[in-house]
Amino acid sequence: MVHGEAWTVKELFVTPNEYIYWSVQIVMYPFMTGLVAGAFVLSSLYHVFGIKQLKEIARFALVFSLALLPVAMMPLQLHLQQPQRGIEVFLTPHFTSAIAAFGIVFSTYGAIVASEIWFVYRKYIVETALALRNKADKSTGEKIYHLIFSLLTLGSYDISEKALHQDEKAVKILAGIGIPVACFLHGYAGFIFGSVKANALWMTPLMPVIFIMSAVVSGIALCMLTYIVVMEIRKFLAARKKTTYETYESTEEIKGIEINVIKMTAKYLLFFLIFAISLELLDLIFRGYTAVKTWDILRSVIYGKDFLDIFVFQYGIGNLLPFILFLLPGLTIRRTVVGVLLVLFGVFMMRWNVVIGGQSFSLTFAGFMHYHLPIIPHDIETFKEGLFGALLVIITPFVLFWGLNKIFPVFIKEVH
Amino acid sequence: MINRRDFLKNAVKGIAGLALPLAAIEIVSPRKLFAAKGETGKESKIRWAFLVDTYKCVGCGLCVKACKLENEVPYDANVTRTWVERYVLTKDGRVFADTPKGARDGFTTSKIDLGEGKFQDIKKDDIQKAFFVPKLCNQCENPPCVQVCPVGATYQAPDGVVLVDRKWCIGCGYCIMACPYGVRFFHPVYKVAEKCNFCYHRITKGLKTACVQACPFGARMIGNIKDPNDPVSRIIRNERVSVLKDEYGTRPQVYYIGISREVI
Incomplete structure (x- = not known):
């Protein structure tokens, strides 16, 4: 069977080779990179701009963005027809291609995030390594931990006041450089689509900017959601006095911190959401107003075939509804959870409507293609590019985050 | 503890040491490599171009069949390197177009394929004009x-x-x-x-492409646009020809005689 045939239904005049080649994994790709970039920007708001109220969530967001980073590459690997050659994008990049920049931008960004985390956690790493070193009769687990932490110190055990001050400076610089790199990482994902001149829906210079804005929105939303979940677990543990961390406060104390952080972060979420929606609407209005040759087919896709996906799911449920939820006075945790879930859904639908919507009309401008997401996989292709492949991509960052949290606990006192 | 001066010194030394062996690696462009491997190594004297005379095409689909067999594109797979489109314009201004299976088996029915198993019958008297348009890779100058x-x-x-x-x-x-x-x-x-590569294995040996050879009506022609005496080149220069979607700036090299504005 031809790639794409399993999930494409053609209607009216479509040329023989046209299928929905970029399926759900290519929806996941900008969604996941968006979360990475967004989480990083959120953490930088504290580190660079010194927004103190975000201190609590900043460290959290930083570790989370490291957990998300390898996952940004996963959908691409799952979508490639020759995944074993995927590494060639790093080794033999062809620089006129927007995708070729991936290797450079991705590794730069990874290096920045990793080194920033190292500086943030250096004191903790050194203290843990020293404590484990001095401990007599270590268990196997502790021996492994000792090895990991000793390696992580990179041989630098200096945690004097002066050294720590320098760490702080390094974090600030790295976070500062990180913001444009994070924006670039995601902006260029937008560029991959925006520069395809053959696709009438994708081709707009606004695409990278729209992608960045919605990326920040989704990143903040995911951080808020995960933060709330973790805080709820902590609250639950604190109530049962079953604490594994030394830093557990009372339930009331946690509650107080939680709602404060959430309220502050919600403001930034709204701020970026307004930007994202304005840009998307500008794009839509501009296309309608200029009404070039391709507008006829675009109009029938936007206002016809994809009306439900675009105006009901994306703008209505994904943007407007959470907007109202956050603006109403007396924000509660429960309302926030609903709000951020809707925001995440909205951003996902935006990616969906760009990637799938952009392929839902033919190059002939006289035919349509409908995408049917494979649910039950019957071969490797329908697994990789079906519901289960997408779910795999969604679950992985949380597993990684759980693992990273064992080494870089996001809730410890006395780190920057 | 290493001080800043030493660190910088060593870093410069390290970079200089690395730069020397790295300088030996040249970034090769595939185009240059290809040219160097070729006989001339210089600018090619050949620029392949294709000419389609749509007045001569009857939509038999022999070209599509020949292409699939020649280039080992699985015969029953719903993809093809070349295909033929049918355009039917009615008197009341409607445009219908289709290309069932890329016209591999020709157009065996007058009904228009609307996809999803639906067909549209158009009465003979309602037809204003109808014609066929073969499509293939345009081998763009700016691909x-x-x-x-x-x-x-x-x-x-x-x-x-x-x-x-x-x-x-x-x-x-x-x-x-x-x-x-x-x-x-x-x-x-x-x-x-x-993709279609103008049957590169054939044209580089002086043969015609499979589709050109299979066309019983001479609707398809291939030639060297750089050769002023080449028949295809002469027609392209002297007759009124057009190309598809030139607004994309791709500078396509498949030229058409007799296509209507409905063709996209």
Whole structure:
């Protein structure tokens, strides 16, 4: 069977080779990179701009963005027809291609995030390594931990006041450089689509900017959601006095911190959401107003075939509804959870409507293609590019985050 | 503890030491490499171009059949390197077009294929005009598919033909997205990008392409546009010809005689 045939239904005049080649994994790709970039920007708001109220969530967001980073590459690997050659994008990049920049931008960004985390956690790493070193009769687990932490110190055990001050400076610089790199990482994902001149829906210079804005929105939303979940677990543990961390406060104390952080972060979420929606609407209005040759087919896709996906799911449920939820006075945790879930859904639908919507009309401008997401996989292709492949991509960052949290606990006192 | 001066000193030394062996590695462009390997090594004297006379096409589909067999594109797979489109314009101004199975078996019915198993019957008296348009890769002078390939697996030969390296293609599909003519697809067997290459294995040996050879009516022609005495080149220069979708700036090299504005 031809790639794409399993999930494409053609209607009216479509040329023989046209299928929905970029399926759900290519929806996941900008969604996941968006979360990475967004989480990083959120953490930088504290580190660079010194927004103190975000201190609590900043460290959290930083570790989370490291957990998300390898996952940004996963959908691409799952979508490639020759995944074993995927590494060639790093080794033999062809620089006129927007995708070729991936290797450079991705590794730069990874290096920045990793080194920033190292500086943030250096004191903790050194203290843990020293404590484990001095401990007599270590268990196997502790021996492994000792090895990991000793390696992580990179041989630098200096945690004097002066050294720590320098760490702080390094974090600030790295976070500062990180913001444009994070924006670039995601902006260029937008560029991959925006520069395809053959696709009438994708081709707009606004695409990278729209992608960045919605990326920040989704990143903040995911951080808020995960933060709330973790805080709820902590609250639950604190109530049962079953604490594994030394830093557990009372339930009331946690509650107080939680709602404060959430309220502050919600403001930034709204701020970026307004930007994202304005840009998307500008794009839509501009296309309608200029009404070039391709507008006829675009109009029938936007206002016809994809009306439900675009105006009901994306703008209505994904943007407007959470907007109202956050603006109403007396924000509660429960309302926030609903709000951020809707925001995440909205951003996902935006990616969906760009990637799938952009392929839902033919190059002939006289035919349509409908995408049917494979649910039950019957071969490797329908697994990789079906519901289960997408779910795999969604679950992985949380597993990684759980693992990273064992080494870089996001809730410890006395780190920057 | 290393001080700043020593650190900088050593860093400079390290970079200088690395730069020397690295300078030996040259970034090679596939185009240059291709030219160097070729006989001339210089600018090619050949620029392949294609000419389609739509007045002569009857939609028999022999070209599509010949292409599939010649280029080992699985016969029953719903992809093809070349195809023929049928346009039917009615007296009340409606435009119908279809290409069932890429017209591999020709147009065996007068009913228009609307997809999803639906067909539209048009009465003979309602038809204002109808014609066939063969399509194939335009071997663009400025090919967007080559531009977007992240690993350089698709490249333009000095004689203008755009080729795909099956051993190098990662199968990302970006080239398929970038082509405004829809000529690219994934090969069902090799699982890499596939396209019409003017039967490169034939034309470089002085043969005609499979579709040109199969066409009983001479609707398809191939030639060297750089040769002023080439019959195809002469027609392109002297007659009124047009190309498809030139607004994309791709500078396509498949020229058409007699296409109507409805053709896209």
